[in-house]
Amino acid sequence: MAARNFWNAPDPDDPLARALQPPIDETPEERAARIRQMEEAQRVSREIDEEIAIARRAYDRRKRAIKILLLGQAESGKSTTLKNFQLQFSPQHFAKERAAWKTIIQLNLIRCVKRLLDVLQEEYESSLQTTTPASIAKGKGVAGRTPTTVGVRFSTSPLNDHHRRIRMRLSALLPVEEELMRKLLPESAGGPAARNDVCVRAGSGWKGVLAALSANTSTLDVPQPPQPPPLVSALKGGSTSRPGTANSQARDKDNPTAVLAACKDDIVALWEDKVVQAVLKKQNVRLQDMPGFFLNDAARVAAVNYEPTDDDIVRARVRTLGVEEHHFTMESGALPGTEWYIYDVGGSRSVRQHWIPYFDDVQAIIFLAPLAFNLTLDEDPKVNRLEDSIMLWREVCQNALLAKTTLILFLNKMDILQATLAAGIRVVKYVPSYGDQPNDVQHVTKYFRDKFRGYHKRLSPKPRPFYWHETSVIDTRSTAAILVGVREGILRAHLQSVNVI
Ligand SMILES: Nc1nc2c(ncn2[C@@H]2O[C@H](COP(=O)(O)OP(=O)(O)OP(=O)(O)O)[C@@H](O)[C@H]2O)c(=O)[nH]1
Numbered sequence: 001m002a003a004r005n006f007w008n009a010p011d012p013d014d015p016l017a018r019a020l021q022p023p024i025d026e027t028p029e030e031r032a033a034r035i036r037q038m039e040e041a042q043r044v045s046r047e048i049d050e051e052i053a054i055a056r057r058a059y060d061r062r063k064r065a066i067k068i069l070l071l072g073q074a075e076s077g078k079s080t081t082l083k084n085f086q087l088q089f090s091p092q093h094f095a096k097e098r099a100a101w102k103t104i105i106q107l108n109l110i111r112c113v114k115r116l117l118d119v120l121q122e123e124y125e126s127s128l129q130t131t132t133p134a135s136i137a138k139g140k141g142v143a144g145r146t147p148t149t150v151g152v153r154f155s156t157s158p159l160n161d162h163h164r165r166i167r168m169r170l171s172a173l174l175p176v177e178e179e180l181m182r183k184l185l186p187e188s189a190g191g192p193a194a195r196n197d198v199c200v201r202a203g204s205g206w207k208g209v210l211a212a213l214s215a216n217t218s219t220l221d222v223p224q225p226p227q228p229p230p231l232v233s234a235l236k237g238g239s240t241s242r243p244g245t246a247n248s249q250a251r252d253k254d255n256p257t258a259v260l261a262a263c264k265d266d267i268v269a270l271w272e273d274k275v276v277q278a279v280l281k282k283q284n285v286r287l288q289d290m291p292g293f294f295l296n297d298a299a300r301v302a303a304v305n306y307e308p309t310d311d312d313i314v315r316a317r318v319r320t321l322g323v324e325e326h327h328f329t330m331e332s333g334a335l336p337g338t339e340w341y342i343y344d345v346g347g348s349r350s351v352r353q354h355w356i357p358y359f360d361d362v363q364a365i366i367f368l369a370p371l372a373f374n375l376t377l378d379e380d381p382k383v384n385r386l387e388d389s390i391m392l393w394r395e396v397c398q399n400a401l402l403a404k405t406t407l408i409l410f411l412n413k414m415d416i417l418q419a420t421l422a423a424g425i426r427v428v429k430y431v432p433s434y435g436d437q438p439n440d441v442q443h444v445t446k447y448f449r450d451k452f453r454g455y456h457k458r459l460s461p462k463p464r465p466f467y468w469h470e471t472s473v474i475d476t477r478s479t480a481a482i483l484v485g486v487r488e489g490i491l492r493a494h495l496q497s498v499n500v501i
Pocket residue numbers: 072073074075076077078079080081290291292293314315316317318319320321345346347348368412413414415416471472473474475
């Protein structure tokens with residue numbers, strides 16, 4: 001019996017094959033249309049196969065890749081650690097994002113100026129006094145300002161009209177800040193998170209938005225600083241209205257570089273003013289400790305031709321909302337070409353539930369714990385920051401999903417601990433169990449490190465080594481050396497776990 005060609009000759013008994021047979025009376029046009037349809041179906045099918053192959057390759061690559069999760073409370077230094085990683089091991093990628101960071105740094109500077117203006121306004125308001133008949137009778141008043149009418153308000157503040165004029169001119173920065181925040185986080189512009197910090201939502205493509213903005217803003221068109229309105233309105237808290245057309249105002253608020261350049265001399269003058277520094281000291285405000293502090297660099301950052309340095313980018317502050325995945329290929333090191341994924345999460349209490357889905361798929365966790373024994377959480381000022389870090393560390397140590405995960409503790413912000421202890425702030429006041437041990441960096445660090453080590457040992461589902469480093473991740477040089485060691489350690493642990501070494 002002759003062999004039937006399986007593909008070309010359909011089995012006459014197969015109902016599906018019968019159904020797919022072209023009709024006997026098919027016209028040439030119908031035949032052409034049927035063939036076109038078949039070809040289109042084959043093309044779609046090939047496309048789907050290709051997509052599946054790409055997805056499978058990506059899945060295999062990701063499975064082989066090394067995955068690190070950065071954990072810790074808000075402001076503990078997770079995103080700063082990530083930037084150090086990128087700077088150290090993926091410098092080309094880091095350099096590509098420079099334009100986006102420029103706008104963030106400008107925004108950080110504007111925030112610092114705004115905070116400074118708020119402090120000066122508070123000082124001014126708290127120094128307002130009203131004359132009373134009694135004070136006039138006793139000849140009380142302010143030098144050079146003899147009150148003439150009963151009930152006149154006057155200020156005893158050392159801030160004078162010169163400061164108020166600068167303050168009015170700097171109000172031109174406020175619409176710029178609002179506009180940038182609206183672009184970065186449209187859904188919560190003006191909300192509580194956005195008011196306190198520069199926020200971005202993970203996966204929103206904010207770096208692309210900012211890079212485009214930075215490329216589009218003309219730096220040649222520097223507006224003149226606004227002229228102050230009459231002093232009366234300035235004393236009332238001021239209006240932000242400026243001379244110029246509505247069009248020029250709309251254009252200016254889209255151009256942080258130009259507006260900052262116009263305000264540069266005023267920012268520098270206000271920040272370096274001795275009276276202003278004395279007010280800050282009196283009010284016990286240290287703007288230097290603010291996240292994203294750039295006032296000492298104002299002359300550079302507010303310049304028309306400003307380009308951020310690597311250090312500027314590492315110091316820039318953006319609050320992370322959600323979880324950001326960063327994929328990069330090691331450009332150097334023991335195994336160049338190795339793929340790494342680093343997950344950077346938001347650390348404030350309301351977003352911590354988003355961490356859990358990442359727990360079962362990471363080789364290592366870098367846990368950032370600043371030894372901020374004297375500070376409280378922004379989101380809950382009743383909670384001590386260090387207590388919160390220890391509570392989080394305990395949860396991470398005992399989590400069964402993380403039993404095989406390498407935990408690396410960064411006791412971060414050592415520079416701040418040093419400054420805090422040098423300022424005479426005593427640990428025992430906040431942590432009574434510290435007792436009368438010496439109040440120096442070495443003893444304080446050992447005390448808290450032993451606490452973290454103890455929980456790690458007691459709570460880990462099975463024994464695992466305790467890795468820790470004292471870090472100031474804001475300092476790129478000292479961090480680079482630590483990260484090289486961390487990278488090699490994680491790589492070795494990973495290769496061992498897959499039986500390669
Ligand atoms: N002085 C000092 N500042 C640091 C250090 N590490 C981070 N910072 C600063 O602390 C602020 C917060 O750092 P981030 O890296 O943004 O903190 P985060 O953990 O990512 O915070 P969230 O995104 O809110 O969860 C930034 O202004 C950093 O520049 C450090 O070691 N020393």
